[in-house]
Amino acid sequence: MAEGRGGVAPFSSPVIDATGLQRIYTVGSSTVAALRGVDLVVRKGESAAIMGPSGSGKSTLLGLLGLLDRPTAGRYVIQGTDTSTLDDDELAALRNRAIGFIFQAFNLLPAESAEDNVAAPLLYAGVRRPERQRRAMAALETVGSADWRSRRPTELSGGQQQRVAIARALVGDPGLILADEPTGNLDSVSGGEVLDVLDRLRDEGRTIVLITHDPTVASHAGRTLRMSDGGFLGEELCSTEPDGAGA
Amino acid sequence: MLGVFIGSAAVISLIAVGQGAQASITSRVASLGTNLLSVTPGGQIAGTLSPGDASAIGSLPGVSAVAPELSISGAPVVLRTTETSAPIVGTTSSAASVRDLQMVEGSFLSQQEVTRGLQVAVLGSLAASDLGKTPGQLLGRTVDVDGVPFRVIGVLASKGGSTTSADNVVYAPITTVEAHFANPDGVFLSAIGISVAPKADMTTVAAEVQQALRSRHELPAGSPNDFTLFDQAQLLSVAVGNSLVLRNFLIGIAAIALLVGGIGIANIMLVTVRERTREIGIRKAIGARRSDIGLQFLAEAVLVSLGGGALGAAAGSLAAPAVGHLVHVTATASPGAVVVAFVASVVVGVLAGWLPARQAAILEPLTALRAE
Ligand SMILES: Nc1ncnc2c1ncn2[C@@H]1O[C@H](COP(=O)(O)OP(=O)(O)OP(=O)(O)O)[C@@H](O)[C@H]1O
Ligand SMILES: [Mg+2]
Numbered sequence: 278m279a280e281g282r283g284g285v286a287p288f289s290s291p292v293i294d295a296t297g298l299q300r301i302y303t304v305g306s307s308t309v310a311a312l313r314g315v316d317l318v319v320r321k322g323e324s325a326a327i328m329g330p331s332g333s334g335k336s337t338l339l340g341l342l343g344l345l346d347r348p349t350a351g352r353y354v355i356q357g358t359d360t361s362t363l364d365d366d367e368l369a370a371l372r373n374r375a376i377g378f379i380f381q382a383f384n385l386l387p388a389e390s391a392e393d394n395v396a397a398p399l400l401y402a403g404v405r406r407p408e409r410q411r412r413a414m415a416a417l418e419t420v421g422s423a424d425w426r427s428r429r430p431t432e433l434s435g436g437q438q439q440r441v442a443i444a445r446a447l448v449g450d451p452g453l454i455l456a457d458e459p460t461g462n463l464d465s466v467s468g469g470e471v472l473d474v475l476d477r478l479r480d481e482g483r484t485i486v487l488i489t490h491d492p493t494v495a496s497h498a499g500r501t502l503r504m505s506d507g508g509f510l511g512e513e514l515c516s517t518e519p520d521g522a523g524a
Numbered sequence: 525m526l527g528v529f530i531g532s533a534a535v536i537s538l539i540a541v542g543q544g545a546q547a548s549i550t551s552r553v554a555s556l557g558t559n560l561l562s563v564t565p566g567g568q569i570a571g572t573l574s575p576g577d578a579s580a581i582g583s584l585p586g587v588s589a590v591a592p593e594l595s596i597s598g599a600p601v602v603l604r605t606t607e608t609s610a611p612i613v614g615t616t617s618s619a620a621s622v623r624d625l626q627m628v629e630g631s632f633l634s635q636q637e638v639t640r641g642l643q644v645a646v647l648g649s650l651a652a653s654d655l656g657k658t659p660g661q662l663l664g665r666t667v668d669v670d671g672v673p674f675r676v677i678g679v680l681a682s683k684g685g686s687t688t689s690a691d692n693v694v695y696a697p698i699t700t701v702e703a704h705f706a707n708p709d710g711v712f713l714s715a716i717g718i719s720v721a722p723k724a725d726m727t728t729v730a731a732e733v734q735q736a737l738r739s740r741h742e743l744p745a746g747s748p749n750d751f752t753l754f755d756q757a758q759l760l761s762v763a764v765g766n767s768l769v770l771r772n773f774l775i776g777i778a779a780i781a782l783l784v785g786g787i788g789i790a791n792i793m794l795v796t797v798r799e800r801t802r803e804i805g806i807r808k809a810i811g812a813r814r815s816d817i818g819l820q821f822l823a824e825a826v827l828v829s830l831g832g833g834a835l836g837a838a839a840g841s842l843a844a845p846a847v848g849h850l851v852h853v854t855a856t857a858s859p860g861a862v863v864v865a866f867v868a869s870v871v872v873g874v875l876a877g878w879l880p881a882r883q884a885a886i887l888e889p890l891t892a893l894r895a896e
Binding site for chain 2: 340343345346347365366369370372373374378380384385386387397398401402445449
């Protein structure tokens with residue numbers, strides 16, 4: 278298999294195709310160039326880790342890749358769709374269909390049960406209730422969290438919450454999983470559990486981009502991209518799986 | 525929920541207390557007797573009203589009682605060595621009901637005493653107290669009125685009006701007053717009190733009285749009345765009830781209550797929405813459109829406002845009498861106040877819950893997610 282362990286597959290179609298992405302924040306009269314023209318291609322089935330010091334623009338980049346924010350300049354094509362001309366509702370629909378998010382702070386809806394949290398993306402996709410419940414349960418099972426379906430986020434540990442959040446990211450079967458420091462708020466045990474789930478997703482051939490400060494976490498990805506001061510420094514390919522490298 | 529609840533409860537209580545105050549003032553005025561009509565002689569010519577006029581009015585349909593009044597102004601009233609001065613009003617037994625006179629001691633003039641022209645008197649509360657005796661002590665005593673001895677058979681309760689003139693009076697049978705004090709030129713009544721039957725219409729009866737007097741006085745059509753007919757209690761209570769001051773005061777209270785309640789509601793709802801900006805960010809991240817967020821918050825704001833408004837309306841209605849009790853006003857939440865407070869609270873609650881959420885939904889999801 279040319280694509281084993283999230284390695285680069287030059288012939289597969291790009292999920293992420295970004296050119297010259299810039300993001301300049303304006304705070305009062307001063308401006309902060311958080312991203313200074315970044316190019317990135319991530320192909321279907323790849324897993325990529327982004328590393329870099331605090332403030333280097335990792336979250337800013339992931340926000341743009343996740344359509345949670347608009348670039349100041351640059352072009353971003355996701356799964357063949359150019360996003361620059363899309364309006365707010367079209368971006369929402371694209372996020373709903375194409376992207377699953379995993380956040381450092383879990384970001385579950387506090388008032389809703391694990392099952393309803395997982396089913397929420399399907400609600401916005403217009404899926405009917407019985408089908409939503411069925412698929413939410415299936416997603417909870419893949420992350421081993423079916424037992425907690427009726428618990429509120431406050432009744433779950435951090436590791437449990439993050440697994441529910443992963444189930445939510447998977448429930449719509451999106452082509453791209455984005456994770457911003459998914460283990461950043463977890464101890465090593467629950468962080469390890471979350472990492473196991475992510476490894477399984479990678480092995481299933483899902484496209485994953487994650488941010489981490491932890492080299493161990495990064496070593497699970499097929500590529501590691503290093504950022505500094507709003508741009509990429511360079512890239513290392515996964516040393517354990519050099520096959521298929523061609524970028 | 526809490527905001528809308530407190531807002532609507534406060535508005536209802538405040539309006540109820542205001543309305544209670546207004547009602548108590550109006551009813552105090554109305555207690556003068558809303559079924560009372562008075563006829564007095566016309567401005568220029570005194571002596572246009574005769575006892576015959578009174579009996580003619582008494583036979584009109586819709587009139588339940590008539591009290592002719594023959595007044596002698598400022599007569600000296602003497603009990604042994606104590607002297608005061610009070611108008612003597614000669615009248616009939618009907619005056620008690622027509623003028624709504626309440627006794628503290630003894631009884632009012634009886635029909636028999638009037639027909640027989642007995643020298644008996646009923647003292648107004650002020651006239652009685654000016655004689656330096658308690659009502660009980662005065663009963664059965666003889667007072668000299670302008671030199672004529674009268675036996676005191678009753679003392680009236682104070683009318684409680686703002687002026688004391690209604691209490692400084694001595695009532696005696698009209699026949700007796702006529703016999704001892706009448707003007708040699710004839711008997712001219714100073715007033716005729718008319719009690720309108722409960723079911724009769726005040727305005728209709730007033731028109732009939734006016735018609736009857738005009739024809740008895742043979743006034744040509746188009747000429748002014750030679751008497752004055754007025755509906756004192758009604759005029760007063762309408763005047764007080766509708767008085768701009770009281771009305772504006774009440775509107776002012778209601779407006780302030782609505783404003784304060786509205787600000788309270790809006791504030792709590794705004795805080796809630798701000799706290800939930802992160803939730804809006806999460807929902808947008810997983811694919812909610814602006815309209816989804818708007819609709820969700822609108823639905824929640826409607827539910828919360830309706831619930832809070834209804835509970836607040838109930839609590840306000842219950843609390844109003846208690847609040848009124850504290851300030852000695854019978855405060856009952858009127859349906860109008862409840863409806864106004866409920867509707868206003870719900871509208872403010874819905875707007876304050878929905879509009880800021882719609883604003884927050886416009887934020888880029890990343891910005892909303894960063895909100896604390
Ligand atoms: N909303 C904003 N307004 C202004 N400046 C911002 C905003 N968001 C980020 N920045 C700035 O942009 C730069 C990049 O921020 P970003 O959050 O992408 O860093 P990061 O690499 O994710 O850091 P960390 O590892 O600490 O999460 C920083 O200098 C930050 O201060
Ligand atoms: Mg970051």
